[in-house]
Amino acid sequence: MMWFKLERNLLEELIERVVPVIPSRTPYPIIQNILCSTEHGKLSFLATDLDIYVKTWTVLKAKEESKILLPGRKLLGIVKESNADEMEFTREENKIIVKAGRSVFKMPILDAEEFPRMFELPQETRFSVDGKDLRRIFEAVEFAVSKGEDRPAMTGIYWELKNERNRMVATDGHRMAVSEDKNSVPKIEERSQILPTKIFNFFPKEIDGPIDVSMDNTKIGLSFNSTEVVSRLIEGPYPDYEKVIPKEIKNVLTVSREEFTSALRRMMIFTNQVTRQIKLVLGKKTLEISSFSPEGEEAHEELTASYKGESFEVAYNGSYLLDIMRHIETEDVVFDITGALSAALIHGSGTKDEQVRFYLLMPILLD
The missing domain is CATH 3.10.150.10 (DNA Polymerase III, subunit A, domain 2)
Incomplete structure (x- = not known):
């Protein structure tokens, strides 16, 4: 008996919404399936890893109201690889038949009652x-x-x-x-x-x-x-x-985010692959950054910057710095630094007071 038909693109979109929650490995094979339901004028798909449940649906008048389990990733593979405009699902005894153009796929019907029940939406x-x-x-x-x-x-x-x-x-x-x-x-x-x-x-x-x-x-x-x-x-x-957000700022460095990021990438070529140490020398009209590799290689670069505070050296993990730079949205980036052994408060220029977005980064010991 023909169960329902649906446009392939819409079917792919629905299944792709829930498949990411399906665990690749699990002691409970049942949750590698998705629960496909037709009821109350809707077609829905439900998947879970037992901690998260994801359900999505679309309006559809099926030939009958029913619930069956289908292998999630395999079903998505069938839909993605098909070049048909529409896909037809038919029930035949203990099998579900999926027709897509000239392709036909048959899968055993699993007991839907074995699938975990979805958490109720909290109401508090x-x-x-x-x-x-x-x-x-x-x-x-x-x-x-x-x-x-x-x-x-x-x-x-x-x-x-x-x-x-x-x-x-x-x-x-x-x-x-x-x-x-x-x-x-x-x-x-x-x-x-x-x-x-x-x-x-x-x-x-x-x-x-x-x-x-x-x-x-x-x-x-x-x-x-x-x-x-x-x-x-x-x-x-x-x-x-x-508790770890600095309250008193003694040293303030302001530098172009784009120039700093570009220089960081160059310095990263010669860093220790474990510590990724980048050294900053503060106290001049320019900012000096440098890196050293265990093989004896080194790199140095000076950047135009504004700095108010004491003269000292500090080192950070360069990979962590790059991560932060990707999320700073202003032209200039500001480092509020208490000292060489304290976390730096990093934010976009002009955003500190609003505290819309800021980052803390712990220094690392200089090699």
Whole structure:
């Protein structure tokens, strides 16, 4: 019996929204499938890794209401490699048949009741936020999230909604990224939570319009563009990040972001592949940066810069500096430095007072 037909491009778009959550390896093979449902005039796809559930749908009048499990990545492969304009799904005894032009694919039907039930959307706190604003805040800090599993809280992004600010923070212990948007602050009671970064993988690159957010103490739900993402939150506590933000600034360096970034790339050619050390010499009308390799190679360059403060040398991980430069949006970048052994506060020129976006970077010992 013919189940439903759908335009191939739309089918590919729907499946691509949910497939990224499917784990490549898991002791639970059932979650390598996606739950395909036709009910209430909609076609929906649901996938999970047991921590995050992703569901997406489109309006469709199927021949019958039904639920079946289909192998997620294989189904996406069938759809992507097909050159047909439309794809037809037919049920035949214990098999599902997919017809695409002259191609026919047959797959066994698995019991849909074995698939885990999706988390219910939390109801404790609910609000809407502009999708572009939320994505912009997230993208400014994501790179600083810890990759290690020894401190689980730091593998997520700290989302702080209080004091009339919408702020996200990420840190791996060596660097910290802080981004906020004061124009997109929901009117709710103050709260904070640690978000798994994976939930943002399901945002469209060019998301437009509001995102409906719902949360409680253990879960968060995001609804947008006929898609729902419900995820467990990461358990805290999160480090007291405000404690490490310098309060008294003694030395201020201002330099062209483009010129500094370009020079950094040149200096990186001769760095130690482990420490990636870049040395900055402060105290002149020009900024001197240099690097040295274990093989005895060295590189030096002077840049025009403005500097107010004491004369000293300091070193940073060049790769971390480049990461930060990619997220500075102003022509000039400012380093507020307390000393050679203290974290540098790095931000765009003219943005410190608003604290819209700033970064902290710990120095490394000079070789």
